[in-house]
Amino acid sequence: MPEVTLYVEGEEAMQALGARLAAVVGTHGTLYLHGDLGAGKTTLSRGLIRGYGHTGKVKSPTFTLVEPYEIGEQRIFHFDLYRLVDPEELEFMGIRDYLDGNALCLVEWPERGQGVLPKADLDITITPHGSGRLLRLTPQGARGEQWCAELANGNT
Numbered sequence: 034m035p036e037v038t039l040y041v042e043g044e045e046a047m048q049a050l051g052a053r054l055a056a057v058v059g060t061h062g063t064l065y066l067h068g069d070l071g072a073g074k075t076t077l078s079r080g081l082i083r084g085y086g087h088t089g090k091v092k093s094p095t096f097t098l099v100e101p102y103e104i105g106e107q108r109i110f111h112f113d114l115y116r117l118v119d120p121e122e123l124e125f126m127g128i129r130d131y132l133d134g135n136a137l138c139l140v141e142w143p144e145r146g147q148g149v150l151p152k153a154d155l156d157i158t159i160t161p162h163g164s165g166r167l168l169r170l171t172p173q174g175a176r177g178e179q180w181c182a183e184l185a186n187g188n189t
């Protein structure tokens with residue numbers, strides 16, 4: 034299963050796709066969300082996190098760099114590295130513990146952590162297209178490939 038490209042129109046559909054992703058991703062892994070400001074990275078993350086059963090707010094962790102969620106046994110860490118000055122900061126944050134833990138990690142602006150961040154299971158690149166967005170899903174290993182296959186399968 035190579036890349037998957039999807040066209041998603043509107044905020045609601047974007048969140049619905051996030052919920053579908055939640056259903057295939059399972060308890061742990063890493064997802065990197067690429068795209069300019071306003072692309073829809075946080076919107077997709079919101080749908081995903083709610084897909085795990087979170088009912089409260091999902092705010093953009095722009096100033097805190099990371100927002101943790103605990104939904105039952107499930108742990109999710111939502112990063113936004115837009116304001117990261119130096120990738121080294123991630124070392125001080127103990128990024129390995131987040132990524133190696135039994136959690137799902139969503140990372141907006143992973144480019145800011147280049148050199149320190151390892152490869153993701155799945156890269157998602159969002160670009161504006163008409164009144165919606167094109168999402169390119171690129172798996173970086175077996176786990177990501179499995180997710181894409183299940184997503185393309187359309188059963189979830």
Ligand code: ADP
Binds near residue numbers: 044068072141
């Ligand atoms: P980012 O986190 O990438 O900066 P946001 O998720 O905050 O972007 O979204 C910015 C805007 O894009 C929001 O107003 C949202 O409603 C809109 N948006 C998100 N996804 C879509 C989509 N698939 N189609 C149209 N508009 C979208």
Ligand code: MG
Binds near residue numbers: 075093113
């Ligand atoms: Mg954002």
